Amino acid sequence: xxxxxxxxxxxxxxxxxxxxxxxxxxxxCSAFREQQLAIDAAKARVYMETRTGVDVPLDVPLLEALQxxxxxxxxxxAVQPGVISDFVTDPKPPQALENVNNFLMAVPRMGVEAxxxxxxxxxxxxxxxxxxxxxVVHVVLSLMEQSGLRTSWVxxxxxxxxxxxTIYQEGIxxxxxxxxxxxxxxxxxxxELYIWRDSLTGVxxxxxxxxxxxxxxxxxxxxxxxxxxxxxxxxxxxxxKASTALMTLGLYGNGIGNAGVASLGEGLKxxxxxxxxxxxxxxxxxxxxxxxxxxxxxxxxxxxLNLMGNKIEDEGVRALGExxxxxxxxxxxxxxxxxxxxxxxxxxxxxxxxxxxxxxxxSSLCVLDLAANKARVCVAPAVxxxxxxxxxxxxxxx
Numbered sequence: 001x002x003x004x005x006x007x008x009x010x011x012x013x014x015x016x017x018x019x020x021x022x023x024x025x026x027x028x029c030s031a032f033r034e035q036q037l038a039i040d041a042a043k044a045r046v047y048m049e050t051r052t053g054v055d056v057p058l059d060v061p062l063l064e065a066l067q068x069x070x071x072x073x074x075x076x077x078a079v080q081p082g083v084i085s086d087f088v089t090d091p092k093p094p095q096a097l098e099n100v101n102n103f104l105m106a107v108p109r110m111g112v113e114a115x116x117x118x119x120x121x122x123x124x125x126x127x128x129x130x131x132x133x134x135x136v137v138h139v140v141l142s143l144m145e146q147s148g149l150r151t152s153w154v155x156x157x158x159x160x161x162x163x164x165x166t167i168y169q170e171g172i173x174x175x176x177x178x179x180x181x182x183x184x185x186x187x188x189x190x191x192e193l194y195i196w197r198d199s200l201t202g203v204x205x206x207x208x209x210x211x212x213x214x215x216x217x218x219x220x221x222x223x224x225x226x227x228x229x230x231x232x233x234x235x236x237x238x239x240x241k242a243s244t245a246l247m248t249l250g251l252y253g254n255g256i257g258n259a260g261v262a263s264l265g266e267g268l269k270x271x272x273x274x275x276x277x278x279x280x281x282x283x284x285x286x287x288x289x290x291x292x293x294x295x296x297x298x299x300x301x302x303x304x305l306n307l308m309g310n311k312i313e314d315e316g317v318r319a320l321g322e323x324x325x326x327x328x329x330x331x332x333x334x335x336x337x338x339x340x341x342x343x344x345x346x347x348x349x350x351x352x353x354x355x356x357x358x359x360x361x362x363s364s365l366c367v368l369d370l371a372a373n374k375a376r377v378c379v380a381p382a383v384x385x386x387x388x389x390x391x392x393x394x395x396x397x398x
Contacts, residue, residue: 037134039194039222044140046167051078063128063136069099069119072140076106079143083109097123112142169195177204181211184218192220202231209235213242222250222278233260240267240274250278252306258288265295272301280308280340289316293323304338308369317341317350321357328361337364342371351375 041062048056052074057065066072073087083106088095100119117135121127167190172180177200184190195208205228212218221239228236233256236249256264261284268274289312296302307316320339327334351370358365 037130037137039196039224040137040141041133042192042194044137044144047140047144048075051075053078061128061133063122063133064125066136067100067122067125067128068096069103069123072103073099075140075143076103076110080106080110093123107139107143110143111146112139167193173199174201174204174207178207181207184211184215187215187217189217191217192222193218194220194222194224195226196222196224197226200226200228200232202228202235204228205232205235209239212246213239215243216245218245220248220250221246222248222252223254224250225253227255229255230257230260230263232256234263237263237265237267240264240271243271244273246274248276248278249274250276251282252278253281256282256284258284258291260284261288262291265292268292268299268302269295271299274302276304276306276338277302278306279310280306282310284310284312286312286315286319288312290319293319296323297326300335303335303364304340305336306338306340307344308340309343311345312341313345314347314350314353316344317346317353321353324357324363325361328363331362333362333364335364337366339365339367340369342369342373344373346370346373346375348375 045056045062048054048071052071054071054074056062056071068091069087070089070091073084076083084102087099087102091099097119100122104117104119116138117132121132122136167180169176169180172195177195180195184193200223204226205223208221212221223232226232228251232254233251236251239246240249256279260282261279264277264279268277289307289310296305310316312319320341324334324336327336350373354368354370357363358368
């Protein structure tokens, strides 16, 4: 696959390849890292609000909300009263730097060894990057783990929802999901719901769906690393049929097969709100991908589709190509801007199919991730390869 590099970035291809005699590298999907950081930041935000009783502003990035050091100092004193004897509540930049330094000096005294960010990185807005955000969030989450904050779902107590806008839960299982669902009845405040690594099955998914199907507030539902399977996916399909509020549905690692994907597809046919669907690391194949793509042909809102780690192979890619072609048939580009296909068993044939579609039909794609597949790029063997294409998405030799 030869690429003509043009001056104006339009589409980014991420391709993992293997050169002669070299070992395949382990690639990390940038889109997944961004998703992971967003979820970790939400978890840190909820922890700080829960521990201090003070809201962290939602209308600014997390680093900006923390850069004066006031919330961090309040958090430290909430975890260990008096660990910071004095801090400035309305600081100017030099005082903000002192606040953050006081927090960093207090962190080891609270039992957390690592302090992997510098005060100047947080106080200086010009130095705010994803890497800095990861380090700041890491410290906050380390404090959470060290302080042993746990909710009491297993004892049957409901979380108070009078001030919470984001809920993050781990280890609640199906019984906890039922309690959480009851707490969400009549919800007017919670916008994001993250239920991670909980051994949630179809039973818990059904309990949540029965409440969320009438909810008009929740925008994000993420069930990362549960086990809802095809039964739970059917419930999620029912949710998609009814919901106009839900914008992101995360189902990473849930044992969803072809039947489950078909149920999700049925829900997407008439859905007019979902923008991001994360189906990475499930168990469906090219058949499930084809059924999903057939359902998406009439969809005009889904902009991000993550199929990472599902063995859809070249046949699944062919179905995706047909989807892009059909959506662009009327001269209007497909709404998809992010298509994540890393680790899907795609070969050169699948890469050529996508390249040809992008060459012939208008598309809104900004990111196309083909990392950790079987495809090879002759110009850069055994590397993590990026190429940028212009507005016409010109490909040569595809």
